[in-house]
Amino acid sequence: MKVEIQRINREKEEQVLIRCYEINQEVSEIARFVKSRQEGIEVYNEESVRIVPLFDIYYVEAVDNHVFAYLKNQVYEVKLRLYEIEQLYGEKQFFRCSKTTIVNLMKIQALKPALNGRFTAMLTNGESVIISRKFVPDLKVKLQGGQTNE
Numbered sequence: 001m002k003v004e005i006q007r008i009n010r011e012k013e014e015q016v017l018i019r020c021y022e023i024n025q026e027v028s029e030i031a032r033f034v035k036s037r038q039e040g041i042e043v044y045n046e047e048s049v050r051i052v053p054l055f056d057i058y059y060v061e062a063v064d065n066h067v068f069a070y071l072k073n074q075v076y077e078v079k080l081r082l083y084e085i086e087q088l089y090g091e092k093q094f095f096r097c098s099k100t101t102i103v104n105l106m107k108i109q110a111l112k113p114a115l116n117g118r119f120t121a122m123l124t125n126g127e128s129v130i131i132s133r134k135f136v137p138d139l140k141v142k143l144q145g146g147q148t149n150e
Contacts, residue, residue, distance in 0.1 A: 001026075033093065033106075041085075043069050043076030052076065054093075058123050059103045060085055072125045095142055097121065097131040105142070 008014070016034045020027050040051035058070045060078065067078045067085070078085070086096050093106045103121055110122040117133035131139055 032091070039089075041069065041078060041080070041089075043078055045074075045076055050076075054089060054104075055106065057104055058107045058125055058127065059097075059101055059129050060094075061102075062100045070127070095135075095139060097129060097135050097139065099132070101129055103129050103131075 018027055018031060039054050041054060041057065043050060043052050052069065052071065056071050058072065060067060060069050060082065062068075062082045067080060067082055069076050069078050080088075082096075082100070082102060085094070085102055089102075090096065093104055094102050095105050097103045103123075107123050107125070108121045109124045111131075112120045112122065114120045114130065117136060119131040119136055119139070121129045121131055123129065
């Protein structure tokens with residue numbers, strides 16, 4: 001697949017154009033990725049409310065009836081429940097990796113086997129997230145593009 005980038009004047013609207021023979025899994029994933037860069041989620045801290053692009057979120061975690069979004073160097077509270085985030089963004093680059101955590105697959109640098117069938121996801125910001133053994137098979141399917149080995 002050829003990739004071409006053109007510079008335009010600021011007066012023009014930016015766009016991404018995908019020209020393809022057929023809309024297959026790979027093309028659909030590229031389109032979803034580009035669209036996800038434009039979406040954001042409302043987050044809160046003591047001083048303000050703001051919209052954070054989904055791409056900037058490393059993982060989301062539920063702690064003591066509160067949900068927090070972890071960015072590279074900041075943590076914000078999210079008013080959505082974990083299951084709502086999974087429903088809204090699970091088809092994008094987010095993956096439920098444990099009962100209390102959803103991870104951004106685009107922020108995983110490496111996966112390492114851990115004890116009892118679990119995995120550890122090493123994130124690009126240096127943090128690590130545990131992937132419970134219950135969710136490991138789903139992760140393998142998601143990483144293979146939704147294809148099973150049957």
